[in-house]
Amino acid sequence: MPKTLPQHAQNPSSTALGVVRRLRALAVAGWTRPYLAGELRIAECHLGRVYAGRVSFPQLAIRIVALYDRLSVQEPPDTAAGRITRGRALASGWLGADAWTPETIDDPNGRPLTRRLRARIEDLQWMIEAGERLTGA
Numbered sequence: 001m002p003k004t005l006p007q008h009a010q011n012p013s014s015t016a017l018g019v020v021r022r023l024r025a026l027a028v029a030g031w032t033r034p035y036l037a038g039e040l041r042i043a044e045c046h047l048g049r050v051y052a053g054r055v056s057f058p059q060l061a062i063r064i065v066a067l068y069d070r071l072s073v074q075e076p077p078d079t080a081a082g083r084i085t086r087g088r089a090l091a092s093g094w095l096g097a098d099a100w101t102p103e104t105i106d107d108p109n110g111r112p113l114t115r116r117l118r119a120r121i122e123d124l125q126w127m128i129e130a131g132e133r134l135t136g137a
Contacts, residue, residue, distance in 0.1 A: 017108055019050060019053075028089045029076055030086040032079075099113050099114075
């Protein structure tokens, strides 16, 4: 587990924003609040305050970053609670982990990658790998 926040997350306001983005991305994936609270060893009601952007102490932010790093690359259990969590998160307009890069997730000016932009990047990567010229792409 990391002992400090990433360099770009040292600003307290961006740390809170990055933490909220991470928790919301985990909800979009289907990780439930009770599960996340249990993993973080905090009360679920306290986790609700963190979702609202009120990170009470830096060590919690560090634990959330580590939890996100671990869970964002795993599939959550397929449960009714997970599907409800995912549906509510999407209905709220929250973004998944694929919308953020390590450089943008903590940056208050960071813009999420849209589905359209991700598709364009994949097209460009394919063109480069295929040896295509990118002039006018």
